[in-house]
Structures are given as structure tokens and as C-alpha cells.
Amino acid sequence: MSGRRWPVFLLARELGIGGSERQLAVTAASLDRSVFEPHVGCFHEGFRGEELRAAGVPVVRIPVTSFKSRTAVTGGRLMGRYIREHAIQLVHTFDTPLNVFGVPVAKAYRTPVVLSSQRAHRELSGRFRPLLRVSDRMSDGVVVNCDSIKRQLVAEEGVSPARIQICYNGIDTAVFHPDGRQRPGGALTIGVVCALRPEKGLRTLMEAFAIARQHHPCIRLQFVGSGPMLDDLQKLASELCVSGVVNFEPTTSKVSEWLRKIDIFVLPSLSEALSNALMEAMACGCAVIASNVGGNPELVLDERTGLLFEPGDKESLAKKLAVLIENTEIRSTLASQASSFICNNFSLQASTRRMEEIYLRYLVAR
Numbered sequence: 001m002s003g004r005r006w007p008v009f010l011l012a013r014e015l016g017i018g019g020s021e022r023q024l025a026v027t028a029a030s031l032d033r034s035v036f037e038p039h040v041g042c043f044h045e046g047f048r049g050e051e052l053r054a055a056g057v058p059v060v061r062i063p064v065t066s067f068k069s070r071t072a073v074t075g076g077r078l079m080g081r082y083i084r085e086h087a088i089q090l091v092h093t094f095d096t097p098l099n100v101f102g103v104p105v106a107k108a109y110r111t112p113v114v115l116s117s118q119r120a121h122r123e124l125s126g127r128f129r130p131l132l133r134v135s136d137r138m139s140d141g142v143v144v145n146c147d148s149i150k151r152q153l154v155a156e157e158g159v160s161p162a163r164i165q166i167c168y169n170g171i172d173t174a175v176f177h178p179d180g181r182q183r184p185g186g187a188l189t190i191g192v193v194c195a196l197r198p199e200k201g202l203r204t205l206m207e208a209f210a211i212a213r214q215h216h217p218c219i220r221l222q223f224v225g226s227g228p229m230l231d232d233l234q235k236l237a238s239e240l241c242v243s244g245v246v247n248f249e250p251t252t253s254k255v256s257e258w259l260r261k262i263d264i265f266v267l268p269s270l271s272e273a274l275s276n277a278l279m280e281a282m283a284c285g286c287a288v289i290a291s292n293v294g295g296n297p298e299l300v301l302d303e304r305t306g307l308l309f310e311p312g313d314k315e316s317l318a319k320k321l322a323v324l325i326e327n328t329e330i331r332s333t334l335a336s337q338a339s340s341f342i343c344n345n346f347s348l349q350a351s352t353r354r355m356e357e358i359y360l361r362y363l364v365a366r
Contacts, residue, residue: 006363007037008093009083009106013097015059016046017251018195019276020119022095023145023169023351029055030352039086041079043097044201045147047253051366055264062292064101074102080109090359093100094137094144095350103139105158107219113362115142115165121294124199135155140196140362143355145169146274147268165358170351171279173343178285178335181260187220188325191262193255196227201291201311203266206233208268208317210240214324224258226251263331264324270311272296279346282306282338287331289320299346 008031012024022123028038033056040052040131060082064075083091083106088331091106096137099116106114111133116120116139118132129335136142136153136159143165150166153159190209194200196276202223209221221242223233229250237246249258256276259265263283267290272294273277282288282299288306290296300306305324 004154004356005035005234005324006090007039007086007088007090008359009039009041010094011041011094011098011102012094014044014046015042015048021048022276023052025052026170026348026350028052028057030355035102067101072110073321075351076105077275078230079105082113083109087363089113090363096125097133098127103135107138112366113142114139115143118149118153119145121149121271122157124271141165143167143358147300148294149273167354168346168351169274169276169279170341170348171283171346172348173283176256176280176283178339183228183287187218188263189222189261190264190266190321191224192266193224193258195224196229198229199269199271201270203236204268204312204314204317205266206236206240207314208321209316210242211314211323212325219325221246222262222359224252228353255280256284259286262286264289264321267291267296269293270316274298279342283342285335285339287324287335288338305341306334338353
């Protein structure tokens, strides 16, 4: 490579709180600058835009407001000019909107390498699913964050296994670690940190908590996150007569602080890829219970790094909660093994090095 630095362009719809946005930001900021020259593009900026600029990564806004408006045309031209002006050698789109927009634009402007991403299961893509099948075939490769998604793309979308690259999400273990754990008020706390959306299965958690509390009245339930399910969950807490021991905290940047206050972290998702929130909870020393879907069992090795239950089964979840509530030693052992597992296998450094390997494989072979 003769010491060459490769200009690469990473794109997402917005630079805010989501998992894809977070992974884009940490990847762009952590790439080896002696090998790569990272650039970031987005439709809408968020707080991660300033984080990236502070890390020396240029950020360009591509002001597309609708794929059916003229902004899609002007945005495509702006993106194309940016690719040419900065001699971009690789474009990598990180989410659905940029897959269906950025991949065709990058191809039209003859970018040498174009990669897309699939970071959630396709049934969540809605009306974009047919367009994603087009971008799958236009891109040179598809980066996924767990084996579960790879299997789905091969079986249901017809993508060749050779064109799919797995890069697990990475956790900043300098931020997410178990040191300084605390239990507010002495109450054993069950909790979750996630967007309050239907596919997260949060009603199951609330119902299982109410069952468990019949035998363990001192436990508390903590939700950290915002979203469309908030009103429904608050109403359900009232119906189940647990409002007084259920707390709701809106989305916050102080995720690690909240995780170190949670004893048992539950991710009851009905659909999940590789959950950043689950990895962060494990890294912070929570004992974890997760639904047996998607990438969850790639992180939660049942009875080794946590416990698994079948999605939507409140009775099963209540029994798993009881095991960890009643057995301090089991809870402590699983929490310790989970934290070590994440530190050893899913660090930010490991994720970034893997993404660099993927980029160089395509760049050198082009």
C-alpha cells in the first residue's frame, strides 16, 4: 500500500442516540489515521456530529428531507461532489435510509468500493425491504453485526454468504465497566435501557415483574429510555398496581451510570440483532436475562453469561427473575462472567480492527 491513506465516507440518516449512529461514530473516530482518512455524512445532525468534529473527523450534512422531493436530487449531487472532491475510495452506509439512497449515489459516481449495512432484522424495514434487496445487489458487500442477520440475508434475501461480512459491535470498556456499582436505597433493581418501542417486548417485562413482585415485594423496576410505548407502559404499571415501584427515566447520555445501579438487566425483545444495550449492561456487571431471539444468544450463553427465555413468555421470564432474585451467588457469578466475556470479545478496539480488516480487504482487491 506504500503508506497510502484511504479516504472513506461513512453515512447514516442522523448522528443521534441510535445504535447504528453510535457504531458509525465510534468506528469513524477510532480508525487508524495512518491508514484511513475518515469522513462522515448524514441527513440530519445530532450530538455525535460535534463529537466527531472534536475527534478530527469532518462531517457533511446531506439535506435530504424526503426521497420523493427535489431534496433527494440535490442531496445526491452534493454527496457525489463530496465523493469526487475528496477522492473517496470507499463509501459505507450504516442504516436503511442511507442504504437505499447512498449506495446508488456512490455507485453512480463510480466510488471504487461501496458497502452497505444490515444491523436489524429485515422484517423491521417495512416498505424499504424491496429497495434494500436492490441495494444488497448494487453494493460490493454487506456488513452485518451478528450471525443471526447473516443467516436471514442468505435464507430470505438471497444474498451470497461470500458477500456478507460480520463485524460485531464494540463496547468502550473504559466507559462501560463494573467499577463503582451501587444499589440506590438498598432495593434490588431490575431494569432495562432501550428505546421504548413495541418490538422491545417491554409489556412482557412489566407483567413478569408484577408476577415476581408477588413473592419479592422489595424489588423495583427501572426503565431508562424514551419512545412511543411510554404512555402504554405507565398505564400498564397502574393496572398491575406496581406504579409505586416502577420508575421511568428519559433517554440520557449517562447510560453507564444507570447500568451500574441495575442488578438484573432484562432485554425482552421480540426482534433484536446485536444489542449495544445488552453488551453495555453485561460490561457494567449486571446479571442479564434476554429473550432467545436474533443475536441475543450470541451474547447471552445460557447459564454461563446470563439467562435466556422465550420471547413474549411472561411466566418464563418471571421464573428466571426469581432465580436471580433469590440466589445472590448465581447472580454474582453470571454478572462477573458476562463482564469478562464482553471485555475479552466485544471491545471497541476489537470491533474497529475488524472493520479496518473489512475495508482493506475490499480496497486492496479492487
